[in-house]
Amino acid sequence: MATYLYRIGKFAYRRKGTVLSLWLALLVLMGVGAATLSGPTNDSFSIPGTPAQKAQDLMAERFPTGGKDPFSSISARYVFAAPEGETLDTPENQAAMDATLAEIRGIDLVEPAAKVDPATAASPEEGAGALVNPVVADGQMTQMAAAQAEETGKPVDQATADAAALSPLSPDKTVGYVEVPFTGDFTNVDAELVDQIEAAAQPARDAGLTVEISGSAAQLQEAPGGTAELMGMAVAAIVLVLTFGSLVAAGLPLLSAIIGVGIGSLGITVATGFTELGSMTPTLAVMIGLAVAIDYSLFIVSRFRHEVSVTGNREEAAGRAVGTAGSAVVFAGLTVIIALVALRVVGIKFLSDMGMAAGFAVLIAVLVALTFLPAFLGLLGKKAFAGRIPFVKAPDPEAEDAKPGPASRYAGWVARKPLIPLVAGIVILGLFAAPAAGLKLALPSEASGDPATSSRQAYDLVSDAFGPGRNAPLIVVVDAQNATVPAQEAFGTVVRSISEQDDVANAQIVGMNPAGDTAQILVTPGSGPTDEKTVDLMQSIRDSETGLNEEIGVSFGVTGQTALETDISDRLLSALIPYLVIVVGLAFILLMLVFRSILVPLTAALGFLLSVAATFGATVAIFQEGWGGLIANPQPLVSFMPIFLIGVVFGLAMDYQVFLVTRMREEYVHGATAKKAMTIGFSHGARVVGAAALIMISVFGAFMLEDNAFIKSIGFALAAAVFFDAFIVRMVIIPALMSLLGDKAWWLPKWLDKILPNVDVEGEKLRQELTPAGKVDEPVSAG
Structure with a gap:
């Protein structure tokens, strides 16, 4: 040589x-x-073949409109906090949040369903998916919980607890958030979009509210x-x-x-x-x-x-x-x-x-x-x-x-x-x-972000007001196609099994596919996304599948941001x-x-x-x-x-x-x-x-x-x-x-x-x- x-x-x-x-x-x-x-560039970290990704793929297959991959889809979360000594349910603070929501609806990439103003919607169906402030959303969930309890015979206290676990308004009504879905993916996130998302928060901030923003659409990866x-x-x-x-x-x-x-x-x-x-x-x-x-x-x-x-x-x-x-x-x-x-x-x-x-x-x-x-x-x-x-x-x-x-x-x-x-x-x-x-x-996640950034402050506000598990939801995708019992019974059995696990704050069915053979169960842990208890809970749920599969023929997987990151x-x-x-x-x-x-x-x-x-x-x-x-x-x-x-x-x-x-x-x-x-x-x-x-x-x-x-x-x-x-x-x-x-x-x-x-x-x-x-x-x- x-x-x-x-x-x-x-x-x-x-x-x-x-x-x-x-x-x-x-x-x-x-x-x-x-x-x-x-x-x-694209900072997607998905890895095909992991248990969480398999569950994510099944969800995308059975729920074509609701199985978005969190690593490729983009969204933003606006977190509102009332001034010291106030709550968000006052008319003035609700009006401030509504003003910001009106600005958000004007952003081009916001999904069409979210752009509809519920106040001018011709029908409830047209207003489905529309952005509403946390106080209104909390009221809607409370009404739905009461109606569900009356219609299905579900215990009122359980229905109320399920509604609280999904409510975007904290129990003391001082913190609330709005999830904003966007069309496109990471390639659509540019300086103009980030500036529009930031500018939309200004009306609420001018009214005295604290507004912090997190989510993949709100952060430009430079x-x-x-x-x-x-x-x-x-x-x-x-x-x-x-x-x-x-x-x-x-x-x-x-x-x-x-x-x-x-x-x-x-x-x-x-x-x-x-x-x-x-x-x-x-x-x-x-x-x-x-x-x-x-x-x-x-x-x-x-x-x-x-x-x-x-x-x-x-x-x-x-x-x-x-x-x-x-x-x-x-x-x-x-x-x-x-x-x-x-x-x-x-x-x-x-x-x-x-x-x-x-x-x-x-x-x-x-x-x-x-x-x-x-x-x-x-x-x-x-x-x-x-x-x-x-x-x-x-x-x-x-x-x-x-x-x-x-x-x-x-x-x-x-x-x-x-x-x-x-x-x-x-x-x-x-x-x-x-x-x-x-x-x-x-x-890398909002949990490990710089405390000086808006995304980390939004994360901390939600964690403090709702509990750390609100930032670490697990989604259990249940497949009952081969179940030996009716699908509804199979889903209920899985929910009860999960609820009995340690560190579970709440577990409930949040969606079923049109065929009625697949369900999404939202599990809210008692711990945060980086806590070992959350990882142990995820593994415990997965371990329980073998027994339930042998018992009633049901199969399921755990996915969601926390599960995907843990598997990677x-x-x-x-x-x-x-x-x-x-x-x-x-x-x-x-x-x-x-x-x-x-x-x-x-x-x-x-x-x-x-x-x-x-x-x-x-x-x-x-x-x-x-x-x-x-x-x-x-x-x-x-x-x-x-x-x-x-x-x-x-x-x-x-x-x-x-x-x-x-x-x-x-x-x-x-x-x-x-x-x-x-x-x-x-x-x-x-x-x-x-x-x-x-x-x-x-x-x-x-x-x-x-x-x-x-x-x-x-x-x-x-x-x-x-x-x-x-x-x-x-x-x-x-x-x-x-x-x-x-x-x-x-x-x-x-x-x-x-x-x-x-x-x-x-x-x-x-x-x-x-x-x-x-x-x-x-x-x-x-x-």
Whole structure:
């Protein structure tokens, strides 16, 4: 491989005009495509095949007009609160709410049935589904409950309790809400609609009422802006200047990253015109693509600097840099891409999309580093390291006259006393990992939203006034087609069974299909949507189906927002182990090819597990438990964060393993003892790997400035993961293990050595081709 990459590097340097023109043309083409072909994003989290989704599908089949998927349909909830000391049932407050409802009816996307003004409706049928204020709705429900009790013989107290469980007016009449249905889906939610929804609340607010609005139609999902990227690049620029001591050289990785991320992000934007992608997908791709693009270019520019000092020929140096450091870049990039693309095995679309988009960004970063970068070096010529900064010393650790630096002295100490850094590193990571035992997962929702937002305040008003269960309704879809008793009797049996469960505030039939063989039972829990009691109730209802099916032949499923979100979290958690096995297995094989060893890939994987455990612990402590007061609104971590984080961290962890340990292997295959190879390889690679890690930490850490809770937490987690992995695992634990293992670290069974192809990451074959027979030249090594 090194030979082919060497030729690519020389070609790009020599044909710089052609190569640069092709990349710029691709950038323009992607820009035109993004401007003309892009589509809206969609933050739907549905997963086919979960129990809740099956029940949702059955409801949509049997109730075509009332089985909307909560993840795709849009709605808004207006929550009204009376001024202190007042209630909503006064004429003045009812008039204020009616004024807002009149404004709501004027919004184009409100469903036609809801637009009808009940005061002017020609008949009760025409006014069915019309928006009415909570006081009127409460009165209507009370009358219906009394009529139902008289008509069916249902106990009056039960009918009254059922009406209260559905009433949009709180028992003390101080808080009420109105559900507003909209036509369309997430693609219809734009700034104009959100502004109209907000403006409709103004009449009631002007009259003194508190009005808070929640719901999918009232919240515009905007992708985070570019502030984080700029902050990250600013810090990266400082690190690069200190690494090279040259303004021009420091700008090369940044320019490469801008080109790579520009093409990658624009390509993802083009993809939104052909498939639905979540609003966070491009941001995550940019976050990862930016970090690896800078790092990969940094490794090649650093190697180029060394090769120029060796050969004195810049074209030759470009070829050697791409042939050696470029080989490590290819394999490091492959591990990241494997980890990201393998997210498809989980079978969850939005997670697969994130992985594919981020994998595409990494692929572009690799290609830019291998071709655009040497071409631009050719354009700069002798000015590649111009703009020297006098007070910044940036020595080449591989130079023949280089004096032993801190990295060399540290590596020598580790080689002499490996147990001390090994134990210390494991203990430190173990302490950070401890809080991970309390990890809790949930999907983003109003319950976990920022308390300063209107949607969260609306949620809190309803929870306080009606009880937490009002925000966590469960819908039981009962199928009595094969029941051995009349359908009505079967439905009643299921209702009684559910009512006997713990933590049930109310259970009642709220709808039957025209055929009369399927019913919807609304279950109001006594606890909120994120409470374990609600999850236990949902599971208890599901568990009771087997007995009732055997007894009366009825079947049912539990759905609703809470059930759907819980099932998604469970599916993601259950997919974690299979995903780990696949990713670690594939990467282990890839690393065996790189290092031609069994123990080195094994230690790499074990070090990764330590990094992930410490990362989870630190993230749980700060974002879930609120340690240090850094987060004003501690909440459970987003359900898909662990599996996505594992994929990304694994790829990045292997980056540092490849870049650092290939230097050790190069020295070993050239005749050095195992410990000597570790010290020399570490001293050669530590400076550039440390700079690369600092760049990644700055890029990821800058995303903590974003408002989006998931982006903020994933930015912190990735920054923490890079810190733990680069500075503790790869620079403390791995050198200590390499010293302890000695020659055994590079052991590979002979039969396996014959089977595995020699990919020549160290550039040994290239070195033999470039060095005349009998002449000892400067070793060409992996960077």
